[in-house]
Amino acid sequence: xxxxxxxxxxxxxxxxxxLLGIISGLGFLWWMTAGSSNQMLNTEALSSREFxxxxxxxxxxxxxxxxxxxxxxxxxxxxxxxxxxxxxILSANPTHRVQPEGPSEVRQLGQTINAFADRFQSxxxxxxxxxxxxxxQLEEERNRLxxxxxxxxxxxxxxxxxxxxxxYNSRAKQLLSSELDKPVNGSGSGGFVGLGRSVFxxxxxxxxxxxxxxxxxxxEKESIRPxxxxxxxxxxxxxxxxxxxxxxxxxxxxxxxxLTLEDITQQSEVSTRRDILLQSLTEGTRASLANIRAAIETxxxxxxxxxxxxxxxxxxxxxxxxxxxxxxxxxxxxxxxxLRSNWQLDPMLGSNLIxxxxxxxxxxxxxxxxxxxxxxxxxxxxxxxxVVQALTSIMRQLKDDFxxxxxxxxxxxTGRIAALDMIWNDAPVDQETLWVWQNQASxxxxxxxxxxxxxxxxxxxxxxxxxxxxxxxxTYLRLLLPTTNPKPxxxxxxxxxxxxxxxxxxxxFHQAGxxxxxxxxxxxxxxxxxxxTETTGLNPxxxxxxxxxxxxxxxxxxxxxxxxxxxxxxxxRSISRASREIHGISPDMLKGQPKIxxxxxxxxxxxxxxxxxxxxxxxxxRMLQIxxxxxxxxxxxxxxxxxxxxxxxxxxxxxxxxxxxxxxxGVNVFGRHTSLGDAIVTGEIFLKLISLLAxxxxxxxxxxxxxxxxxxxxxxxx
Amino acid sequence: xxxxxxxxxxEQNIVISLEFLMQRAGYEVAIARNGEDAxxxxxQFRPDLVLLDVMMPKINGFDVCQKIRDNPDLQDTKVIxxxxxxREVEVAKGMAxxxxxxxxxxxxxxxxxxxxxxxxxxx
Numbered sequence: 153x154x155x156x157x158x159x160x161x162x163x164x165x166x167x168x169x170x171l172l173g174i175i176s177g178l179g180f181l182w183w184m185t186a187g188s189s190n191q192m193l194n195t196e197a198l199s200s201r202e203f204x205x206x207x208x209x210x211x212x213x214x215x216x217x218x219x220x221x222x223x224x225x226x227x228x229x230x231x232x233x234x235x236x237x238x239x240x241i242l243s244a245n246p247t248h249r250v251q252p253e254g255p256s257e258v259r260q261l262g263q264t265i266n267a268f269a270d271r272f273q274s275x276x277x278x279x280x281x282x283x284x285x286x287x288x289q290l291e292e293e294r295n296r297l298x299x300x301x302x303x304x305x306x307x308x309x310x311x312x313x314x315x316x317x318x319x320y321n322s323r324a325k326q327l328l329s330s331e332l333d334k335p336v337n338g339s340g341s342g343g344f345v346g347l348g349r350s351v352f353x354x355x356x357x358x359x360x361x362x363x364x365x366x367x368x369x370x371x372e373k374e375s376i377r378p379x380x381x382x383x384x385x386x387x388x389x390x391x392x393x394x395x396x397x398x399x400x401x402x403x404x405x406x407x408x409x410x411l412t413l414e415d416i417t418q419q420s421e422v423s424t425r426r427d428i429l430l431q432s433l434t435e436g437t438r439a440s441l442a443n444i445r446a447a448i449e450t451x452x453x454x455x456x457x458x459x460x461x462x463x464x465x466x467x468x469x470x471x472x473x474x475x476x477x478x479x480x481x482x483x484x485x486x487x488x489x490x491l492r493s494n495w496q497l498d499p500m501l502g503s504n505l506i507x508x509x510x511x512x513x514x515x516x517x518x519x520x521x522x523x524x525x526x527x528x529x530x531x532x533x534x535x536x537x538x539v540v541q542a543l544t545s546i547m548r549q550l551k552d553d554f555x556x557x558x559x560x561x562x563x564x565x566t567g568r569i570a571a572l573d574m575i576w577n578d579a580p581v582d583q584e585t586l587w588v589w590q591n592q593a594s595x596x597x598x599x600x601x602x603x604x605x606x607x608x609x610x611x612x613x614x615x616x617x618x619x620x621x622x623x624x625x626x627t628y629l630r631l632l633l634p635t636t637n638p639k640p641x642x643x644x645x646x647x648x649x650x651x652x653x654x655x656x657x658x659x660x661f662h663q664a665g666x667x668x669x670x671x672x673x674x675x676x677x678x679x680x681x682x683x684x685t686e687t688t689g690l691n692p693x694x695x696x697x698x699x700x701x702x703x704x705x706x707x708x709x710x711x712x713x714x715x716x717x718x719x720x721x722x723x724x725r726s727i728s729r730a731s732r733e734i735h736g737i738s739p740d741m742l743k744g745q746p747k748i749x750x751x752x753x754x755x756x757x758x759x760x761x762x763x764x765x766x767x768x769x770x771x772x773x774r775m776l777q778i779x780x781x782x783x784x785x786x787x788x789x790x791x792x793x794x795x796x797x798x799x800x801x802x803x804x805x806x807x808x809x810x811x812x813x814x815x816x817x818g819v820n821v822f823g824r825h826t827s828l829g830d831a832i833v834t835g836e837i838f839l840k841l842i843s844l845l846a847x848x849x850x851x852x853x854x855x856x857x858x859x860x861x862x863x864x865x866x867x868x869x870x
Numbered sequence: 871x872x873x874x875x876x877x878x879x880x881e882q883n884i885v886i887s888l889e890f891l892m893q894r895a896g897y898e899v900a901i902a903r904n905g906e907d908a909x910x911x912x913x914q915f916r917p918d919l920v921l922l923d924v925m926m927p928k929i930n931g932f933d934v935c936q937k938i939r940d941n942p943d944l945q946d947t948k949v950i951x952x953x954x955x956x957r958e959v960e961v962a963k964g965m966a967x968x969x970x971x972x973x974x975x976x977x978x979x980x981x982x983x984x985x986x987x988x989x990x991x992x993x
Contacts, residue, residue, distance in 0.1 A: 434954070435955060438975045439884075441976035442975030442976035443883040443884045444976070445976040446884055446888065450891055453891075453894075453979065454894060464886060472883055
């Protein structure tokens with residue numbers, strides 16, 4: 153029973169008592185004014201029919217009460233509900249319409265409200281169209297910037313002076329994010345890259361402050377290039393070369409900085425190994441050469457030396473020469489990979505490279521091309537552009553000079569290298585011609601590439617040659633290329649082609665201080681982690697476990713669909729049939745997934761310093777908290793529940809399920825009962841609720857929590 | 871009286887050549903196989919010059935050179951460092967530690983003998 157229903161009951165009771173009082177008063181007056189004989193007579197008449205009298209009184213009261221209730225319901229409650237719905241139209245869902253019901257006056261009111269709503273909606277649409285048009289150009293610019301930044305090979309972070317991340321690209325995320333298989337602790341071991349998160353959780357604090365001081369010095373001296381470079385290790389262990397450039401406002405005051413990041417872990421390892429190689433080669437050979445030279449020169453200097461002594465020196469020369477050869481062999485085999493040039497080679501699936509070559513052959517040269525693989529997922533370390541161009545050049549020569557019209561591309565692994573063969577038959581080409589082709593730069597169709605195939609092969613640390621298979625009489629050109637094992641990317645959310653680049657939010661430049669008292673901060677300025685769990689069943693106390701946790705972040709009143717946490721978990725127990733029917737997650741899907749011990753600390757880190765939001769949060773929080781002690785994590789974040797907040801906003805609506813609330817607020821529901829889908833819908837609902845709460849004067853976290861506590865649903869407890 | 875040369879090197883093959891060359895050049899020669907040996911022999915043998923290899927196990931040539939220079943009794947002992955380490959910084963280190971000369975392997979034996987002679991004649 154809500155407050156207005158309670159007030160109504162109290163009012164009705166008071167009215168009854170008042171009515172009874174009036175009737176009793178009238179009766180008493182009539183009694184007093186009647187004569188004593190009449191009083192006697194009436195006493196007799198009343199006492200013989202007292203039940204009839206009381207009954208009549210009650211019936212009268214009930215009839216009056218019934219009509220009163222009808223009138224209240226029709227004119228009071230319906231109007232109150234209409235008022236609630238009008239607020240909804242005004243603030244959250246302009247497409248919502250009231251259902252005109254009840255007496256004609258109320259129906260008329262309903263129709264008028266709907267007419268107003270139609271007008272309001274069309275006005276809004278007009279406004280929105282104008283705003284959209286005005287924004288379109290800006291958005292296009294933004295998207296261009298987004299595309300540019302996201303395609304950069306370097307990681308990019310833009311931060312304000314508090315170290316909060318205002319912009320990042322996917323490369324930065326890849327470079328700095330922690331991985332699931334690495335332990336997480338409070339002080340580091342990687343973190344999450346996200347808008348509004350602190351850069352200091354990802355890159356060493358001292359390195360950044362030092363670079364900022366450096367830039368401050370440059371600015372003071374009015375240097376033309378206020379840039380600071382440094383090498384540091386990220387908290388996830390990667391060795392990073394960073395370059396900091398200042399962001400200045402119109403008064404040329406420092407307001408933030410841009411960091412470009414490059415992973416030099418591997419580069420550094422290779423260069424260290426090269427140094428060692430160079431050192432061991434120079435020092436090792438010098439010593440041996442010194443011994444040989446000394447021996448030879450001694451023999452030459454003293455030709456009269458006796459045979460016995462001469463033999464000693466000969467032996468020295470032999471031994472040292474052998475040692476020198478051995479040393480060179482060992483060094484070459486150990487360091488071949490490092491001796492390759494530092495050409496930019498990228499991991500690429502062999503099948504993708506073949507596809508690119510084939511397309512080029514077919515489209516540019518009209519060569520019928522077939523392919524043969526021995527291994528579908530063979531990864532190569534290549535400069536695909538160079539390889540495709542160089543092979544196309546050879547193919548063009550084959551076509552022009554030898555009328556070759558068909559070819560087969562074959563890719564196979566031989567140990568740590570891959571052999572890419574270009575096979576053709578019926579056109580033997582002499583080695584000398586091929587040698588010339590391999591060594592000449594190809595310039596054709598205006599897209600010449602200055603590197604001949606031979607050089608391309610060398611730059612890959614590979615080889616190239618041509619031979620004829622005597623059994624099949626087919627000639628093939630073989631290019632050896634290095635293989636690689638690419639590190640699988642963990643957890644890269646799929647960005648929809650038409651989705652906005654949501655990870656750009658320069659408004660954070662104007663954020664209030666870094667960590668003010670959360671409770672007093674406006675709801676629209678807080679950072680939230682909206683999350684949902686799916687479980688094996690509904691009884692955490694009886695051992696039901698989490699099988700999926702998903703979350704999405706809200707920063708600066710925007711739902712960031714790219715910043716998600718979405719992880720299935722092996723619960724190491726069965727899933728109840730009822731639950732399986734709801735979320736559709738089968739035990740097969742959970743095989744090989746990480747356990748809660750790995751996932752929960754990661755989620756704790758992901759949600760650090762944010763307000764947790766969930767629908768029916770009591771349940772989800774219980775699922776998390778039950779694991780806290782065993783896993784040594786603690787969720788101390790403030791929590792808001794959309795179920796309770798919806799009840800605060802619409803106390804007279806009975807159905808507070810996600811679907812019902814979403815429908816009322818005009819939120820599209822998709823992917824329900826996948827935990828990520830639920831988290832996203834809950835996030836959208838929460839954003840609408842923030843503005844509805846503001847209309848009720850509920851603007852801060854503290855106020856929202858207090859209002860939620862008062863609602864009926866707060867009593868649900870798991 | 872013949873001048874005394876101590877050859878300190880852990881590589882047998884170079885020691886054979888150097889010993890032969892120094893003897894033929896008229897010097898009295900002693901051999902030490904490593905840094906520790908060298909410090910012991912240098913006290914007894916009292917060489918006029920030490921041909922000192924840098925890269926040796928345990929105590930390296932730089933340490934030996936430093937210890938010789940720290941010993942007041944050995945102030946007149948000349949030191950020529952022989953090394954495969956050819957980097958400028960290492961030459962600078964050797965000279966700073968008190969070596970009289972620094973010869974980088976591989977060297978011309980004739981030049982080495984001439985260098986020994988030159989250093990011994992230095993005041």
